[in-house]
Amino acid sequence: MRWFLTVLGVIFGIVVFLFLDYTLPSKQTVRITNTYNRLTDIGANAVFYASPDTGTVQNAQGQRDVRFIDTVRPNGKPYVYRNEDTGWIWPPYFKYDSSNLHAQATDLRSTAASPEWVSVTSYGWRIAWLSVYPNAISIKPVAGPEMRPFNWAAQIILVILGGLLFLLWRMWNQFRERTIDPAMRSADEAWDRLDARADAARDRARGRMRRWWDGLRGR
Known part of the structure; x- marks a missing residue:
């Protein structure tokens, strides 16, 4: 998944570069x-x-x-x-x-x-x-x-776009820290609890099977 996101990010960056290179x-x-x-x-x-x-x-x-x-x-x-x-x-x-x-x-x-x-x-x-x-x-x-x-128009547009990109990056980081990361931690904790319960249930099932088998063998 990380490899796919990296490739997607590179393709997106190339598309943005070509778009700006043509338009500016x-x-x-x-x-x-x-x-x-x-x-x-x-x-x-x-x-x-x-x-x-x-x-x-x-x-x-x-x-x-x-x-x-x-x-x-x-x-x-x-x-x-x-x-x-x-x-x-x-x-x-x-x-x-x-x-x-x-x-x-x-x-x-x-x-x-x-x-x-x-x-x-x-x-x-x-x-x-x-x-x-x-x-x-x-x-x-x-x-x-x-x-x-000096190409003032292109430089001003790039500065404005850079500022907007930085603002979006800050907003995304805050959204991730306040919403996504807590949700991921909650999901991980829920998964760990579920896994622990599954392990406990499996251990209990194994214990019952062992006792039943031992009873059949007369132990």
Whole structure:
């Protein structure tokens, strides 16, 4: 049972980590190289895109006109964002300005010869083989590729979640000490009394059997 609970706890921890890693905002310093719209097939990866009632409408072939922002990191590696409204669904970014963000991104495009660096706040993952892209939330110019703006939003959310987790842990410990542990001790004591009575009854039964057998043998 202890092994099962340990495995269950590890799986739960991994799920929580992946959930937070996908949902919490992240910041990347990049250079915008292109902005465009593209008809994108939405199929098994639909969970990684905005809901149809907040994003652009899908056609009969399951395609959606999605805005994209092509960027390059300071190390020269490409990184692509999608730019969709989130509406009131999860995660709760309440984003309705994807068109404005697209215009801002287009205005901030630059070349390698004359780079203009920006910090893009987004959530989600980039999984190339699933055609999954992080969703850009905001764009802010920065002084250079070495700039790494502190991610205040994610840190504040993690501190709040940590505080709530600590509070739940304290409440659970108090509940266990006041309710579960006494009940377990009472159950153990009841089991010990029952076991003692069973042993006594067994001893009495053995004594009667021995006396009966001794009587048959004439002792």
